[in-house]
Amino acid sequence: MTSWRVWLGAGLVLACGACGAGQPTRPEAAAVADVARACAPWDGAAFSVSVPLREGADPVALPALRVMVWSPPQFEHERTVVFADGDDRTGVAQYMEAEDRATPLTGEATFRQAADGGLEGTLRLKAADGRRFERRFRGRLDDRMVMCG
Numbered sequence: 001m002t003s004w005r006v007w008l009g010a011g012l013v014l015a016c017g018a019c020g021a022g023q024p025t026r027p028e029a030a031a032v033a034d035v036a037r038a039c040a041p042w043d044g045a046a047f048s049v050s051v052p053l054r055e056g057a058d059p060v061a062l063p064a065l066r067v068m069v070w071s072p073p074q075f076e077h078e079r080t081v082v083f084a085d086g087d088d089r090t091g092v093a094q095y096m097e098a099e100d101r102a103t104p105l106t107g108e109a110t111f112r113q114a115a116d117g118g119l120e121g122t123l124r125l126k127a128a129d130g131r132r133f134e135r136r137f138r139g140r141l142d143d144r145m146v147m148c149g
Contacts, residue, residue, distance in 0.1 A: 033139035034059035035119050039148035040070035046091070046148075047073035049109070051123060051137040065123050065133055066102075067093045067109050073119060073141055078112040083125070093125050095133065103127050114138065 033051045040046040048068045052061040069081050069091040083093040085106050093105040107125035114120045120138040127133075 029055075030120065030136040030138040031055075031057075032059045033119075033137035034142070035073065035139040036142040037073065037144065037146040038068055039146060041088075043149040044070065045072040046070045047141070049119070049121075049123075049137065049139065050096070051135050053133075053135070059139065062096050062098055064096045065093070065105070065125060065135055066096050067091060067123065069109070069111075075111055075113050078110060080108050080110045082108050085128075093123075095125075095127060095131075105133070107133075 031051050033049050036048050038046040038048045046068060048066060050060060050064050050066045052059060052064045054061065054063075067081075067083070070089070071081075071091075081090050083091060083106050085104075093107060093109070094102040095105055096102050105125040105127055107123070109121060109123050109125075111119060111121040118138060118140045121136070123133065123135045123137065125133045
């Protein structure tokens with residue numbers, strides 16, 4: 001007769017295998033983002049970052065997370081921008097399902113200048129229905145000039 005300890009041990013081994021214990025975790029790769037100059041609602045300097053949700057997708061592909069920040073896109077130090085419900089003083093965050101269908105998001109975005117002059121960071125955003133989005137990104141500022149005012 002097989003001991004209950006053998007069955008318990010076998011069950012634990014299977015349970016640990018199913019939950020992925022012991023397998024190395026791969027750090028999330030940074031998505032290639034579309035970073036562009038923009039204008040704030042009062043015609044001041046701003047920038048937008050669009051991060052596709054599909055792995056390896058073109059930077060402008062949808063669905064995507066899109067943030068617009070009402071400040072210039074240069075940072076001396078790492079900077080965190082908070083997107084609060086009903087408060088668009090620092091910018092806006094959206095889940096873009098299609099060009100004509102955007103869901104407002106709350107949360108935060110962290111930005112820093114990369115050593116090569118690009119922009120990198122992390123988006124940690126949440127929809128009103130509870131969906132959460134976290135995505136690392138990296139991109140270069142588009143060379144296009146924008147005339148505000």
